[in-house]
Structures are given as C-alpha cells and as structure tokens.
Amino acid sequence: MSARDTIFSKIEAATESLAGKTALPELEKAKAFRSRFVPESEAVEELERCFERSWTSAQGKLVRSEAELIELLKTMGAKKGYLDSSLSSGDLTSEFEVSSLFDRERVDEYDFGISRATCGIAETGTIALIDRDTPNRLGALAPWIHVAVLEREKLRARLYDALTDFQKDPSVVLVTGPSKTADIEGLLIVGVHGPGEQICWLV
Amino acid sequence: MIHPTVSGKRIKFMMTCLCDAFYADVARASYEVLEHLGCEIKVPSGQTCCGQPALNAGEWDNARKVIRHTIEEFEGTDPVVIPSGSCAAMTRHGAILGFEGESDLVETKEMASRSWELCEYIVRGLGIENWPGRFDGRVALHRSCHTRNTFIYESAVTLLSSIDGLELVEVGELDQCCGFGGTFCVSFPNVSEKMGQLKVEHLTESEPDFIASLDMACMMHFGGMMDKQKLGTPRLHVSQILKQALDNQ
Amino acid sequence: MAKLEQSIDRYAAELDPETSFAVRDASKIKTEQRFDTLWADFEDPNAMRKLAGQVKQHTLENLPRYLAQAEASFQRNGANVHWAVDGDEANAIVLDIMRRRNATKIVKSKSMVTEEIELLPFLEEHGVEAIETDLGEYIVQIDGDHPSHIISPIIHKNRKQVARSFEREGIGEYTEDPEELTRIARRFLRKKYLEADVGMTGANFVLADSGRIVIVTNEGNARFSMAATKTHIVVVGIEKVIPREEDLPLYMNLLGRSATGQAMTVYTQLIGGPKLEGQEEGPEEMHVIFLDNGRSDALASECREILRCIRCGACMNICPVYRQASGHAYRAIYPGPVGAVLSPLLALKNGGFHQLADLPKASSLCGACQEVCPVDIPIPDLLLRLRARGKEESAARGAIDSPGFGMWAIAASQPAAWKMGLAMGHAMNVAPHAWLNAHPSAKSWQSTRDLPKFRGGEFRKWLNARKGGNEK
Numbered sequence: 001m002s003a004r005d006t007i008f009s010k011i012e013a014a015t016e017s018l019a020g021k022t023a024l025p026e027l028e029k030a031k032a033f034r035s036r037f038v039p040e041s042e043a044v045e046e047l048e049r050c051f052e053r054s055w056t057s058a059q060g061k062l063v064r065s066e067a068e069l070i071e072l073l074k075t076m077g078a079k080k081g082y083l084d085s086s087l088s089s090g091d092l093t094s095e096f097e098v099s100s101l102f103d104r105e106r107v108d109e110y111d112f113g114i115s116r117a118t119c120g121i122a123e124t125g126t127i128a129l130i131d132r133d134t135p136n137r138l139g140a141l142a143p144w145i146h147v148a149v150l151e152r153e154k155l156r157a158r159l160y161d162a163l164t165d166f167q168k169d170p171s172v173v174l175v176t177g178p179s180k181t182a183d184i185e186g187l188l189i190v191g192v193h194g195p196g197e198q199i200c201w202l203v
Numbered sequence: 204m205i206h207p208t209v210s211g212k213r214i215k216f217m218m219t220c221l222c223d224a225f226y227a228d229v230a231r232a233s234y235e236v237l238e239h240l241g242c243e244i245k246v247p248s249g250q251t252c253c254g255q256p257a258l259n260a261g262e263w264d265n266a267r268k269v270i271r272h273t274i275e276e277f278e279g280t281d282p283v284v285i286p287s288g289s290c291a292a293m294t295r296h297g298a299i300l301g302f303e304g305e306s307d308l309v310e311t312k313e314m315a316s317r318s319w320e321l322c323e324y325i326v327r328g329l330g331i332e333n334w335p336g337r338f339d340g341r342v343a344l345h346r347s348c349h350t351r352n353t354f355i356y357e358s359a360v361t362l363l364s365s366i367d368g369l370e371l372v373e374v375g376e377l378d379q380c381c382g383f384g385g386t387f388c389v390s391f392p393n394v395s396e397k398m399g400q401l402k403v404e405h406l407t408e409s410e411p412d413f414i415a416s417l418d419m420a421c422m423m424h425f426g427g428m429m430d431k432q433k434l435g436t437p438r439l440h441v442s443q444i445l446k447q448a449l450d451n452q
Numbered sequence: 453m454a455k456l457e458q459s460i461d462r463y464a465a466e467l468d469p470e471t472s473f474a475v476r477d478a479s480k481i482k483t484e485q486r487f488d489t490l491w492a493d494f495e496d497p498n499a500m501r502k503l504a505g506q507v508k509q510h511t512l513e514n515l516p517r518y519l520a521q522a523e524a525s526f527q528r529n530g531a532n533v534h535w536a537v538d539g540d541e542a543n544a545i546v547l548d549i550m551r552r553r554n555a556t557k558i559v560k561s562k563s564m565v566t567e568e569i570e571l572l573p574f575l576e577e578h579g580v581e582a583i584e585t586d587l588g589e590y591i592v593q594i595d596g597d598h599p600s601h602i603i604s605p606i607i608h609k610n611r612k613q614v615a616r617s618f619e620r621e622g623i624g625e626y627t628e629d630p631e632e633l634t635r636i637a638r639r640f641l642r643k644k645y646l647e648a649d650v651g652m653t654g655a656n657f658v659l660a661d662s663g664r665i666v667i668v669t670n671e672g673n674a675r676f677s678m679a680a681t682k683t684h685i686v687v688v689g690i691e692k693v694i695p696r697e698e699d700l701p702l703y704m705n706l707l708g709r710s711a712t713g714q715a716m717t718v719y720t721q722l723i724g725g726p727k728l729e730g731q732e733e734g735p736e737e738m739h740v741i742f743l744d745n746g747r748s749d750a751l752a753s754e755c756r757e758i759l760r761c762i763r764c765g766a767c768m769n770i771c772p773v774y775r776q777a778s779g780h781a782y783r784a785i786y787p788g789p790v791g792a793v794l795s796p797l798l799a800l801k802n803g804g805f806h807q808l809a810d811l812p813k814a815s816s817l818c819g820a821c822q823e824v825c826p827v828d829i830p831i832p833d834l835l836l837r838l839r840a841r842g843k844e845e846s847a848a849r850g851a852i853d854s855p856g857f858g859m860w861a862i863a864a865s866q867p868a869a870w871k872m873g874l875a876m877g878h879a880m881n882v883a884p885h886a887w888l889n890a891h892p893s894a895k896s897w898q899s900t901r902d903l904p905k906f907r908g909g910e911f912r913k914w915l916n917a918r919k920g921g922n923e924k
Contacts, residue, residue, distance in 0.1 A: 004535040007690065007744045011515050014752035018513040024695060025506050030702040033500050035493045035715070058716070102732070104646060104680070124716045131728035137679035138733045141672065142642070159701040170529065170725035171678070171734065172664075176716045179672040183588035183604065184611055184630040186478050192587060192634055193641065194672020194719065218911055220864075224877060227910035234915070246915055249867035257857040259817060261839030265861035272865035300833055348818035378483070378823070380772050384816025389896040391458055391814060393465035394776045396900045398816070401772075427901025 031160060037123045039157045047122040047155040048202070054125025058177030059190060061199045069147065069201050070095050073112060076197060081112035082139040087149055102139035112145035117200070119154040119165040126176045127200055128162060130169040137171070146195040148175065151203055204352040205295040207282065209317035210328035213243045215277050217285040217318075220252035221419045226440070229419055233286040233321055233442035239449055240329065242284075247276040253285075255293040258301050259385045267305065270298050274307075274314050282328065283318045286442050288356075288417045291320040292349035320350075321442055322417065326358035332365060336448035339368035340412035344441075345402070345425075346377045347418040359417055359441050366448050375405045383424035399428045407436055414438045460773075460814040463781035471608045475600070475778040478607045482769040485713025486824065493715065494705070504702055505828030508760035511695055512751060518660045518693045519742065525663025529725035531738040538745050538801070539569030542687060545741050546571065546652075547578055553683050553737070555580075555649030559641075561667065561674040562586040563654030564602055564763060565689050565743060568785045568798075582652070583644050585673035587637055594621050600779030602786065603711050603765040608778060641673070651677030651735065655688040656707070656762065658740075662697045664724035665740065668707065668717040675719055684726070684735035690742050691751075691759040697722075703762060706826035710764040746798035753800070754841070755834040758793045760827040767821035767831065773814050784808060789821035793834045806845065812838035874908030881906050 001009075039050040052062055063069045070091060073081075078096060083089055085100035092098055092114075102110070115134050117127035127148045134140050140148075156162040159174075166172045179194030190196055216237065222230040237244055253273060257266035277283050285291045295315040302308040325331050344363060350356040364371050382388060382398025389395075402425050406414050414436050416422040426438050439447075490497040511518055523533045536542035550556070558575065560582050566572070572593070575582045584593040588605035592598065595617055599605030606614070615628040624636035645651075653674050655665035665686055667674045678684055694703070708714040727734030750759055768774040768788025779787035784795035792815060796808035812835040821831045863869040880888065880903070888903070889895040897903065 002535070003537045003541055006537050007535055007742070007748060008516055008519075010744070010748035011519070011690070011751055014748055014756075015513055015515055021513050022506055022510040024510045025503055027696070027698050029503055030500075030507075030699065033494060033496070033503075033702065033705065035705065037493070037715070054715075058718070104733070107642065107646065126716060126720075131731045131734070134731070136732040137675075137727075141675050141679050159704065160698060163697055166722065168529070168662075168724070170723065170728055170738075171731075172722040173675060174716075174720040174722075176718055176720075179718055180670045181587050181634060182670075182712070183586075183591070183606055184609075184614055184633060185474075186481065186604070186607070187630050189631050189634045191638070192671035192673070193585065193638060193645075193676050222911060223874065224908045225904045225906060227907045227914065230911035231914055234911075246912075248912070249870075251864040251867065251870045254864070257861055258836065259839070260857055261836070261841075261843035262857045262861070263840045263843075265857045268861045269864040297836075300836060348816070348820070351819045351823060376480075378770060378820050380816045380818035380820065382772070382816060384818070386893075387813070387816045389893040391461040391464075391773070392896045392899060393461045394773055394814075395816070397464070397776045398772050399900070423904055424901065427897070427903065430902035431900060 035123060039122045042157060044152055044155065047157060048152060050122035051120055051125060051155055054123065055177070055200055056125070058125050059198070060125060060177045061197065062202060063199060064202050066090050066092065069199070072199065073145065076145055078111035078145060080110060081114065081143065082110050082136070084115045084135055084139070086135070087114060087116065102136040104138055107138065107142045110143040112147060113139040113141070113143040114147040114149065115140040117148040117150040117154070119156055119162050120150045120200070121156055121159055121162050123158045124176055126174050128165065129173045129175060130166060131171045132169050141194055144191065144195055145197040145199065147199040147201050149201045149203060204292070205299065205312065205315040206353070207295070207315070207317055207319045207328070209280065209282055211282055212241055213281050215279070215281050215283045216244050216246045217250060217253070217277065217283055217290065218246065219285060219287045219290050219419070221423065222286065225423065226419050229286060229440040229442055232440065232446040236321070236442055236445045236449070237284060240325065250276045253290040253293045255289065255297055256385055258293070258297050263301050266301050270301065270311065271307070274310055277314065280317065282324065283314070284321055284324045285318060286321045286440065287419065288320050288347045288353070289349040289420050291318055291323070291355065292353065294318040320353070320355045320417065322358040322362055323353065323355045326361050327354055332361050334362045334366050334445060334448055336450070336452040337367045338444055338448040338451065341370045341372050341409070342413045342415050342444070343372050343374050343406045343409065343411040345374070345381065345406060345414065345416045345421055347416065347421045348380050350417060355417060363415070363441065363444065366444070369444070372409045372411050375408060376401070381421045381425045383421050388424055396428070399425045403429055403434065407434065411436065415441055415444055417441055458810055458814065459783070460777050460781045460810065464777040467778060470610070471778060472776070474610065475607055476775045478604060479769045479775045482712060486710055486766055486769070489709045489713045489715060493709070500702065500706060501826050501828045504706055504826055505760055507694060507699055507702070508827050509757065511693060512691065512756055512759050515690065515693070515751065518695055519690060522658050522660040522663065522693050525660060526724070526740055529663045531663070531725045531740055534739060534741045536741055536743045536745070542569050542741055542743050542745070543571055543574040546575070546685060546687070547580070549683065549685060549739055550580055550650065553649060555683060557648040558582040558650045558652050559585050559645050559648040559677045559681065561653040561669065561677055562589050563652070563687060564785060565654050565687050566652070567599070569743065569745060571687070583641070585641050585645070585677060587634065587671060590637060590641065591617055598780065600787070601765060601768060602763055645676045645680040648681050650683045650685055651681040652685045652687070653677065655686055655692055657700065657703060658688060658693040659697045659700065659722070660693050660695050662724060664697070664722045666700060667721045667723065668719070670718045672719060674721060678723065678735060679733050682736050684723070684738045686738070686740045687743060688740065690744055690747050707762055707764055710766040710824065710826045746801040749800040750794070750797040753797060754837045755793055755797055757829050758790065758797065758834055760829050761790050761794065762827060764826055766824040766826065770820045770824050772818065772820070773816070777814070782811060784811070789815070789831045793831060793838060796838060809842040812842065871909065877906045877908040
C-alpha cells in the first residue's frame with residue numbers, strides 16, 4: 001500500500017461517522033466581519049486615503065510623482081538601481097545609474113529595485129507582486145530599497161477584492177511595509193532579509 | 204457551557220464540599236442571603252460534592268458515580284443555588300463532558316439548566332441589580348477562572364458595585380489564574396506557588412480594605428499563602444459581603 | 453504513596469531567573485498586544501474565532517475530500533505532490549528530490565513540522581547543508597538549541613547570548629547591538645540564499661480549491677528562498693488545508709493579531725506551482741510533501757479539535773503555567789496548551805503517549821487558552837479527555853500525582869460515609885501539622901500555605917438547630 005493509500009484509509013476511517021456534523025459556513029458570514037480600516041466606499045479617493053493611512057502606519061513610504069521619488073531616493077543615499085524594463089524611466093536614468101538587468105552576482109551593488117505592483121489593498125496597506133508583472137523576483141526583493149509602482153485604478157478595498165487580480169499566478173507576494181523582526185529581545189528591527197525601505201509610487 | 208434558565212424562589216441549596224468541610228460561615232451567609240430574598244430553601248442532607256475533583260483527575264467513572272448521587276439528591280425541578288463559580292461550572296459543563304455517550308446524559312443537562320451560582324441567581328434569576336444596605340470599604344474582587352463563559356463575574360460586579368459605601372478597586376491581570384486548579388496545586392507546587400504569589404500581589408496592590416472571592420477554592424489557596432506570609436487583608440466570600448450589607452441597613 | 457513530583461514543575465523551579473523573566477515578560481506583552489489590536493480593530497473578535505473554528509472543524513471532518521481536492525489543484529498548477537506517513541518517509545522524499553536535482557544546499561524557512569521530523573540532522577548525515585534563515589531559528593541552529601516558542605524561537609535568549617553565538621560562528625564583528633546583529637545576519641545569509649539549490653518552507657495554510665500554499669513571514673526569508681533557488685520543497689501537515697481561497701482573509705485577520713498584535717505580517721505569499729515561464733528567478737520545480745506523522749491518529753481520537761490549530765502561539769502567551777515553566781519544560785516540539793494536547797496525541801502512533809501523559813496535567817484548567825484561540829479550540833475539555841485516557845491506560849506519568857479517587861468517590865456517593873468523614877476530619881485541627889505532612893499532598897500544600905481550620909458539618913449543625921432544622 002502506498003503512503004497515500006495508507007494515509008487516506010486512516011483519515012477516511014477517522015471521519016466516517018462525521019459527515020454532515022459541522023456545516024461549512026457561508027462566505028458572507030466571514031465577509032461581514034469588517035475591520036475599522038475597511039474603506040467606506042469604493043471611490044478611488046477613499047481607497048487612496050485608506051491605503052495611504054495603512055501603508056504608512058506599517059512604515060511604508062508613499063510618493064506620487066517621479067520628482068518626489070527621485071528626491072526620496074537621494075535622501076536615502078541611493079546611487080544605483082534596478083528598473084523593470086517595462087516601466088518608462090523618464091528622469092530616473094539621468095539621476096541614478098539604472099539597469100534593467102538584475103545581476104545576482106552583484107546583488108549588493110543595487111541600492112534600489114523598482115517593479116510593478118499588480119494591485120493594492122486599501123484596508124491593510126498592502127501591495128501585491130506577482131510573477132506575471134515582476135520580471136525578476138530578486139530585483140524586487142534584494143536591494144535595501146524597493147519601489148512598487150501602483151496604478152490608482154488597481155486599488156482594491158479588501159483582500160477579498162484583490163483575489164481575482166492574482167488569476168493563476170504561481171507566486172503572489174503581498175507586501176505590507178519593509179521587512180522586520182522582533183526575534184532579539186522582542187525589539188523591533190526594520191530591514192532583515194527583504195528591503196529595509198519599502199516605497200509605493202502611486203500613479 | 205449551559206446557561207441556567209429555570210428560576211423561581213423555591214430552591215435547593217448546594218453548600219459545596221469545601222464549605223461543608225472548612226467554610227461553614229460562607230454557607231451560612233449564603234443561606235441567610237437567600238432567606239432574606241424570600242426563598243423557600245431546601246438543603247438536601249445527603250449532598251456531598253459536585254464531582255469535579257475526580258473529573259479533573261481523569262477518573263471519570265468515579266466522577267460519574269458522585270455526580271449521579273448529587274443529581275439524585277437534587278432531583279426535581281427547583282433551581283439549585285450554589286455559592287461557588289467552580290461548582291456551578293462543573294454542574295453546567297464538566298458534568299456534561301463527563302457524561303458524553305452515557306444513557307443519563309439528559310439528566311445532567313436537565314440539572315445544568317437549573318443550576319445557578321449565587322450572584323448570578325440574584326441578578327439574572329431574580330432580576331435584582333441593586334443590593335440594599337451598606338458595606339464600607341475598598342474591595343478587590345478576585346475573578347475566578349470558572350466564571351469564564353458565564354455571567355457570574357458580571358453579576359457579582361453588578362451587585363457589589365451597587366452597595367452603598369463599597370468601592371470595587373481595579374485588579375491587574377484578571378486573565379491570570381490564581382494557581383489552585385484542584386490537585387494541580389499540590390502536584391505542581393512550584394508553578395502553583397508562583398501563580399498564587401502573582402495573584403496575591405495583584406489583589407493587594409492597591410491596598411484594598413477587603414479581598415473578595417466567588418470561590419472558596421481559590422481563596423483557600425491564595426488565602427493560605429497570605430496567612431503564611433502574615434498578610435492581613437481580610438478576606439470575604441461575596442455572600443458574606445452581601446450579608447454584612449444587609450445587617451447594616 | 454504515589455510519587456508527587458512532576459518534571460514540568462521541577463523545570464519551572466530550576467529555570468534561571470533571567471530566562472524566566474524574559475519568557476514571562478515577552479508573553480505578557482504579546483498577550484496585551486493581541487487583546488489591544490483585536491478589540492480595537494473588530495467589533496466582535498469572539499464571533500470571528502468561533503467562525504474560524506467552524507470552518508476548520510468542517511474541513512477536518514471532511515479531510516479526505518479536501519486533501520484530494522488540494523492534490524488535484526496542485527497538480528493542475530504544475531506542482532508535484534508527495535505523501536509521507538511519518539518523518540522517516542518525509543525525510544527520505546526530501547533526500548530523493550535533492551539527489552534528482554543534484555542539489556546539496558538548502559535554505560530553510562521556519563517550519564515547526566520540520567523540527568517534528570528532525571529533518572536537519574537527517575540531511576546533515578547525508579551530506580546536505582541546510583541553513584535556517586529565520587533569524588531566531590538561525591540562532592537556535594548555530595547554538596544547537598531548540599526553539600522555546602512556536603513564533604518567537606529565542607524568547608529565552610538575550611542580545612549578549614546572540615552576540616557571543618555570532619562571534620563564535622565567525623560571521624561578523626562582535627556587537628551586542630540588535631540592529632547590528634541583524635545586519636550581520638542579513639549579509640551572511642544573503643550569500644547562503646544565492647548559493648543554495650533548494651528553498652524549503654512549511655505552509656501556514658493550504659488552499660484546496662486553488663492549489664496554493666500560504667506562507668506568512670516578516671523577515672523576507674521565505675521570499676528570498678524562493679527567489680534565489682531552483683527548487684521549492686514544502687513540508688506541511690495534512691491538517692493545514694482550508695476549503696476555499698476566499699476563506700483566507702478571515703484567518704489573515706486573526707493570525708497576525710493573535711500571534712503578535714500585527715494586523716498583517718509584512719509578507720504573505722500565495723504559492724501555487726513553479727515560477728511562471730519568463731520569470732528570471734525562482735523555482736523550476738515545486739514539491740509539496742503532505743505529512744501525517746500521527747495526525748490521522750489525532751483525527752480519529754476524542755481530541756481531533758486540536759488539529760484546527762493555526763500555530764499562532766496565543767495560547768502559550770497567556771498560559772500562566774507556560775509563563776512560569778517556559779517552552780522547553782514540555783519536552784516536546786509543541787509546548788504550552790496546544791502542545792499539552794497535540795504532543796501526546798502525535799506520540800500515539802509509536803506508542804509514546806504515556807511518556808507525555810503528564811503534559812495534560814500541567815494545567816489548572818483556567819480556560820484562558822480557549823478564550824484567545826483564534827479557532828476556538830476547547831483546550832480545557834481536551835486536556836480533561838486526555839487525563840481520562842491517561843488514567844484508563846494507567847499511563848505511567850499520567851498516574852503519578854493524584855492519590856486516586858476511588859475511596860473518595862465511595863464516600864461522596866454514600867451520605868453516611870461522607871458525614872463520618874466530616875466528623876473525623878476534626879482530628880486535623882488537633883494533629884500537629886508535622887504529622888499531616890506524612891501525606892504528600894498535605895506536605896506540598898503546607899510548604900507555602902497555611903491549612904484552613906477544619907469545620908466539617910458545622911453548617912449542617914447550625915441549620916438543624918434553627919427552628920428544628922431545615923435539612924430535607
């Protein structure tokens with residue numbers, strides 16, 4: 001008997017008499033539990049307001065123009081970075097050394113990585129990075145600074161609303177702020193293996 | 204946890220094994236409080252114990268033996284009033300657990316539906332939210348763990364805070380157990396002591412005039428520690444406060 | 453006379469003050485954070501917990517169906533699915549995958565289930581280097597230690613200890629500054645990710661309908677493992693499945709807040725299959741290993757509700773016994789309230805229940821754990837059921853404390869005997885307390901508490917004296 005057969009025969013025996021005992025609750029019941037951060041309407045302005053509040057309270061930073069982004073990157077001391085080739089570069093290429101190739105042999109030479117967010121979730125201040133819209137996983141992850149470019153129309157109210165954006169992508173990464181740990185004495189440290197600065201560029 | 208729904212003033216009184224053995228004063232105060240309320244009280248003379256110690260020890264056959272005896276002693280349809288959150292919870296939950304699959308499970312459920320802790324009976328059974336009389340002092344009320352999932356603690360707070368002169372003080376870390384837990388306190392003495400010590404610190408922190416409890420089991424444990432450490436804050440069961448307030452009208 | 457001493461109690465007594473304080477303090481803070489965020493953010497967290505419990509309970513009761521569905525969904529997504537009856541089989545499957553992929557280096561994310569099956573020592577024996585990448589787990593690994601809490605592995609350590617460990621490993625300049633230590637770990641582990649062949653993770657949830665695993669982290673280590681390597685191996689217990697992708701948000705609302713007071717962990721990954729064609733980095737193969745290792749026995753038992761557990765740690769954070777004893781006292785991978793049920797149950801498969809039968813006794817049955825459990829597991833009831841099982845099987849450790857209630861039950865069901873006991877008990881008041889110490893329970897009691905005065909039958913006498921007595 002294969003391992004699969006062994007396991008299934010055991011769990012079938014274990015659950016034989018339990019059919020129908022506990023019903024599967026309707027999804028509407030769970031959806032009815034709304035946190036105080038759920039946007040009050042689907043209007044883009046409201047979604048943006050909620051997103052900004054939740055994003056920044058998770059130590060994320062928000063910019064709304066290329067000029068603002070450049071300024072912020074400069075204050076962070078950035079010199080060189082990775083830019084997803086599908087994004088138009090504008091002034092970035094003149095202010096910084098920008099490459100559309102992410103060379104993993106030189107991973108620590110990139111100060112920043114800029115890639116697309118597939119959508120954003122207003123309630124939790126979250127952006128989604130998926131394989132389809134992220135040419136290089138490391139480019140969005142390894143540099144100290146990550147910039148997620150998010151179109152306003154792609155803001156969703158809750159995680160429930162964002163699920164359809166993921167389609168069948170094999171890798172969906174929901175990002176809520178820069179990486180953190182509190183393993184040492186419970187002290188919060190920002191910037192562990194992932195970015196220590198997480199920027200969202202709202203376009 | 205079954206909530207009692209059968210009320211009325213013709214009641215049976217369960218004194219609890221601890222009061223039977225150690226705390227006659229508490230049983231007496233509870234009885235007199237119920238008398239004052241106009242209850243017609245029967246005290247089944249063959250009563251012994253709710254069965255909790257055996258259930259907690261895993262000796263469910265022995266527990267069921269005692270529970271069956273108790274149900275027999277308290278048979279009928281009258282509400283059963285108990286000056287202990289722990290015994291009430293046992294009657295309304297522990298016994299049900301222990302009788303899973305037994306043919307007389309329905310009897311335990313029936314008993315559960317008419318079993319009340321004292322304060323809960325007064326507030327939710329009889330609808331009384333204001334207690335007459337006077338009791339002067341700052342009181343730290345211990346929230347015993349077996350009041351979880353019931354309205355017992357809320358009922359006690361309602362009654363005590365309604366008494367003239369009585370001020371309920373805040374007690375820190377209400378969610379932390381005092382460390383009695385039945386045989387736990389003697390088989391895990393170090394942990395039990397540390398838990399008890401924390402509880403004593405929280406109860407005495409604001410230097411109350413009195414410490415009150417809904418459960419003599421808890422109080423026997425942390426009170427015993429206080430006595431050994433010569434900490435003199437007077438300790439009263441809630442029934443004794445209610446009685447003293449009545450005597451002070 | 454039955455032996456009174458319990459090893460968990462002894463451990464608590466001997467725990468060094470520094471560790472003891474660290475555990476209690478951290479636990480208290482996390483308990484407060486959980487309460488504050490849950491009640492600030494939601495109107496009725498208790499209703500949410502009950503609903504989350506129902507979804508899990510339904511899933512467990514229909515586990516064969518949902519596991520089969522998950523398997524089909526994963527396969528549709530291009531992932532390989534494997535089944536392991538126990539740890540040995542799981543370890544062998546991992547090694548087999550390593551060999552077929554010509555792989556010798558693994559970077560690993562936090563996974564309690566891999567601790568359970570002792571995967572790393574096995575791999576080491578077979579020439580595979582596996583490095584823990586979660587900061588706390590990495591420190592545990594280099595110290596040859598064990599995590600003492602399922603979420604915060606090193607709550608029993610301080611910065612000085614971490615500094616010494618890093619210095620000993622030679623991975624950076626000596627520093628006791630937590631931020632510096634974290635930067636050192638970042639630089640060191642980054643190289644390891646990029647050199648590794650395989651990224652290994654557990655899974656917080658398995659989504660049956662869409663064929664995805666869900667991994668929640670804060671550090672970015674799981675992300676890095678799956679960005680830098682060419683093979684992804686998942687080891688996950690069969691109980692982690694939930695029916696629908698749309699069930700996930702309810703658990704996401706509860707998990708972070710229950711564990712650390714966070715509304716959302718920094719990274720939540722939904723992974724269903726190898727990388728998309730055209731993606732420059734990431735696994736070409738994904739392998740999901742479903743592990744039984746005693747879970748099917750737990751499912752068949754009277755305590756199956758424990759399998760709802762989503763590993764948040766809230767129960768141990770609030771548990772007064774865990775706070776005093778700390779995780780290592782439980783001698784098992786899963787400590788605290790959940791461990792007191794799960795660990796002995798998982799040991800059923802190899803007849804090891806009796807070795808852990810004392811765990812369910814390490815509780816005052818206060819019920820705090822059930823009150824904070826995001827899936828509403830009735831832990832105190834399960835502890836009671838296991839105590840009953842322990843007694844029935846005369847499990848050695850289970851029997852070692854209570855004197856036995858046979859005599860007591862006879863007295864408590866025969867009023868005449870009971871009343872005689874009430875009369876005789878008065879001897880307690882006149883006996884020297886030293887004599888009373890002859891009974892281990894009395895001795896234990898008196899070491900820290902005074903005994904109350906015995907007043908057996910006084911209330912009954914009083915009652916009978918008034919108006920000719922009211923006793924029926």
